[in-house]
Amino acid sequence: MASIINIRGLTKRYASGFEALKGVDLSIEEGEIFALLGPNGAGKTTMISIICGIARPTGGEVQVAGHDIARDYRGARSAIGLVPQELSTDQFERVIDTVTFSRGLFGKPRNDAYVEKILRDLSLWDKRHSKILELSGGMKRRVMIAKALSHEPRVLFLDEPTAGVDVELRRDMWKLIGELRQTGVTIILTTHYIEEAEEMADRVGVINRGELMLVEEKTALMKKLGKKTLTIVLIDPIATLPPELADWDLSLHAEGQEIEYIFDAQAERTGVSSLLRRLGDLGLGYKDLNTRQSSLEDIFVSLVHQEKAA
Amino acid sequence: MSIQNLRAIAAIYKFELHRFRRTLLTGLLVPVITTSLYFVVFGGAIGSRMNEIDGIPYAAFIVPGLIMMSMFTESIFNASFGIYMPKFTGTIYELLSAPVSAAETIIAYVGAAATKSLIVGAIIFLTAHLFVDIQVMHPLAMVAFMVLIAVSFCLFGFILGIWAQSFEQLQVIPLLLIMPMTFLGGAFYSVHMLAEPWRTITLFNPIVYLISGFRWTFFGKGDVGIEFSLIFVAGMLALCLGIIGWMFRSGYRLKK
Ligand SMILES: Nc1ncnc2c1ncn2[C@@H]1O[C@H](COP(=O)(O)OP(=O)(O)O)[C@@H](O)[C@H]1O
Ligand SMILES: [Mg+2]
Numbered sequence: 001m002a003s004i005i006n007i008r009g010l011t012k013r014y015a016s017g018f019e020a021l022k023g024v025d026l027s028i029e030e031g032e033i034f035a036l037l038g039p040n041g042a043g044k045t046t047m048i049s050i051i052c053g054i055a056r057p058t059g060g061e062v063q064v065a066g067h068d069i070a071r072d073y074r075g076a077r078s079a080i081g082l083v084p085q086e087l088s089t090d091q092f093e094r095v096i097d098t099v100t101f102s103r104g105l106f107g108k109p110r111n112d113a114y115v116e117k118i119l120r121d122l123s124l125w126d127k128r129h130s131k132i133l134e135l136s137g138g139m140k141r142r143v144m145i146a147k148a149l150s151h152e153p154r155v156l157f158l159d160e161p162t163a164g165v166d167v168e169l170r171r172d173m174w175k176l177i178g179e180l181r182q183t184g185v186t187i188i189l190t191t192h193y194i195e196e197a198e199e200m201a202d203r204v205g206v207i208n209r210g211e212l213m214l215v216e217e218k219t220a221l222m223k224k225l226g227k228k229t230l231t232i233v234l235i236d237p238i239a240t241l242p243p244e245l246a247d248w249d250l251s252l253h254a255e256g257q258e259i260e261y262i263f264d265a266q267a268e269r270t271g272v273s274s275l276l277r278r279l280g281d282l283g284l285g286y287k288d289l290n291t292r293q294s295s296l297e298d299i300f301v302s303l304v305h306q307e308k309a310a
Numbered sequence: 311m312s313i314q315n316l317r318a319i320a321a322i323y324k325f326e327l328h329r330f331r332r333t334l335l336t337g338l339l340v341p342v343i344t345t346s347l348y349f350v351v352f353g354g355a356i357g358s359r360m361n362e363i364d365g366i367p368y369a370a371f372i373v374p375g376l377i378m379m380s381m382f383t384e385s386i387f388n389a390s391f392g393i394y395m396p397k398f399t400g401t402i403y404e405l406l407s408a409p410v411s412a413a414e415t416i417i418a419y420v421g422a423a424a425t426k427s428l429i430v431g432a433i434i435f436l437t438a439h440l441f442v443d444i445q446v447m448h449p450l451a452m453v454a455f456m457v458l459i460a461v462s463f464c465l466f467g468f469i470l471g472i473w474a475q476s477f478e479q480l481q482v483i484p485l486l487l488i489m490p491m492t493f494l495g496g497a498f499y500s501v502h503m504l505a506e507p508w509r510t511i512t513l514f515n516p517i518v519y520l521i522s523g524f525r526w527t528f529f530g531k532g533d534v535g536i537e538f539s540l541i542f543v544a545g546m547l548a549l550c551l552g553i554i555g556w557m558f559r560s561g562y563r564l565k566k
Contacts, residue, residue, distance in 0.1 A: 014566065052407040055566040074314070074409035082407050088400030092332060093325075104321030105408045107314075147404065 003027035004079075004155055004186050005051065010060035012046050012210075020046040022210040023060070028188060030154070033181055035197035035218075036190040038207035044190035045085055047207070048157050052082045065154055078106060081153030083144050085160045085190075091133035095124055098132065099146045106151035118146050122176070138169040145176070156180065158189040162196060174200055198222075222293065228265040230272060232279070233258050233288040242282055248275050265293075312411040319418040322405075326392055326422030337426070338433060341380055345434045348376055349441040352498060363500045366529050369442040374525040375497030376438065381431045381456065382463050382492055382517075386484045389423035389467030394474055397564075406565060412558035420468055424460035431456050444528065452527035458543050459520060465550035472557055472564060491517045501533040516542050 005028040012021040020043045028034050036044050049055035051062055053073060061068065067075030090098055099115050119125040122142045127135060132143060141161070148156060158177070162170040177187055177200055191197055197204050198218065205215040214221070237256035248271055251260050263270045279286065313319075330337060352372055360368040396402035405415065438444065446452050467484075474480040495517030501509055512518055513534075522532035523539025532539065557564070 049566065052403075053565075054403055054406045056561050074411075077407060077409040080407065082403065084400075084403050086400050088403065090325075090399070090401055092329075097328070101321050101325055102404065104317045104324075105404065105410065107317045107409055109317065 004030040006063040008061045011058045013058045024212050032202040033187045035201035035204045037197045042207045043210040079154045081148035081156045083148045083158045089132045096128040099150050102147040103150040108151045155186045229292045230261040232286050235285040318410045322418030323422045341430045345437040373438045377434045378521050379492045381427050384430045385427040385463030386467035389464035390471035392419045393471035420464040423464040427460040447530045448527045462546045
């Protein structure tokens with residue numbers, strides 16, 4: 001696969017002097033779903049804004065579909081559809097007009113059949129003659145997606161597509177993103193919901209305070225940094241953890257009914273069997289055991305912790 | 311200057327005219343009513359007691375000034391709102407992320423606003439015809455002058471819209487600067503009627519040259535020579551284009 005977006009040494013210092021991006025290098029493969037994950041204020045929107053032409057970079061270079069975003073902005077921008085974080089629409093316009101407008105703005109000839117297809121795919125067709133102000137927040141976001149897709153972009157940016165969106169719409173959005181990928185569109189989404197990245201992305205980039213901390217295949221990332229949590233449900237609750245268990249990283253939960261052990265699943269010796277033996281020695285009976293793969297959330301927390309410690 | 315994306319120009323132009331159409335009734339009624347009021351007050355009540363100015367009946371004399379005054383404010387308001395609103399609502403993201411050059415953006419927004427100004431100018435002209443018999447000496451020059459004025463003031467309005475960061479800032483220039491300058495710029499009187507030093511001071515007001523030039527297209531004479539008027543219009547056009555060019559190159563108040 002060839003890379004469709006190439007970012008080298010991208011920096012951004014706002015007029016206030018704040019350094020929002022501190023030298024980001026990243027390439028995005030054509031056809032993948034890339035999740036840019038990071039807490040609020042990490043620089044996700046800044047990065048997207050620069051790639052799309054809304055903000056100016058302070059330094060570095062970006063190419064989209066082989067076009068430099070500054071020297072050949074027409075080529076670069078023609079390849080991009082953007083759904084920004086904020087809901088901003090022309091409230092008094094009708095749905096179909098605003099989508100047709102977007103297509104024209106990007107220099108594409110009128111194509112009613114294509115616009116109809118997008119509106120149908122996004123369940124907006126019945127509302128095509130409604131004014132945007134009459135639509136719910138979720139429908140407005142769909143309109144923004146329709147606008148972004150109206151000019152048949154090769155890359156789609158979704159900046160926090162499900163922030164402030166109800167569970168049902170979020171599921172719809174995931175489904176939609178899955179379908180879009182089938183059509184070959186490269187999708188870059190930002191989120192601070194780890195669940196979202198975990199659900200959809202092929203690769204994940206973690207950004208924090210303007211620095212890209214890592215970029216990994218999602219599955220590799222989960223494996224590499226994946227910890228497991230073993231939950232031991234005791235028959236009789238205990239008040240405190242006995243000192244004999246100090247060798248393991250344990251914590252007590254559910255009013256003394258459950259012991260949790262976080263361990264590295266990749267390690268040679270996980271310590272699970274020795275822990276269970278020690279429990280037996282101490283006469284602590286258990287009625288259930290289960291293990292859980294840690295989520296990206298756990299991974300993220302540990303990454304940010306590592307950075308703080310360093 | 312890079313003009314390739316004609317479809318974008320068409321899309322923005324259409325969008326803007328569509329915006330005007332939503333307020334069509336007030337947009338057209340207001341100039342008709344305002345013009346009528348001016349004629350009742352200045353043309354009828356006061357004008358009947360006034361002598362001719364430079365051999366022109368007073369009611370006819372004020373027509374060019376009236377058209378200019380409305381076109382100044384219409385142009386500034388329409389063009390400034392056209393670009394300010396997307397900034398205000400956030401929809402500007404789409405324009406900034408589109409393969410559209412500065413020149414294309416300006417042609418579309420300024421073209422649409424100027425179209426509306428010209429329509430308003432034409433309506434005032436026709437309304438004035440109901441009150442007073444006017445012969446236009448240089449009709450082609452009149453139309454050309456209206457187009458130049460509409461484009462210049464729409465460019466100015468566009469700059470204002472990019473510069474403004476609040477609705478108040480948007481209104482303050484047309485209301486506190488352009489309106490007084492127009493009133494004092496000979497819209498309703500001839501500069502020759504003023505005593506010194508006011509006559510000389512007035513000549514520092516650029517609006518004088520614009521109104522005078524437009525009056526020339528009607529009556530073949532103005533307060534100042536037509537060549538001075540043309541220099542001022544050309545100067546204003548060049549200045550506005552220069553400022554806009556700089557604004558886009560620097561991303562002034564549009565890009566973060
Ligand atoms: N226009 C601006 N001027 C100054 N600082 C800004 C501006 N926009 C964003 N920032 C700052 O840059 C940082 C990154 O912001 P942003 O890219 O929006 O983060 P994210 O999208 O990851 O939440 C934040 O600390 C934010 O306060
Ligand atoms: Mg953001």
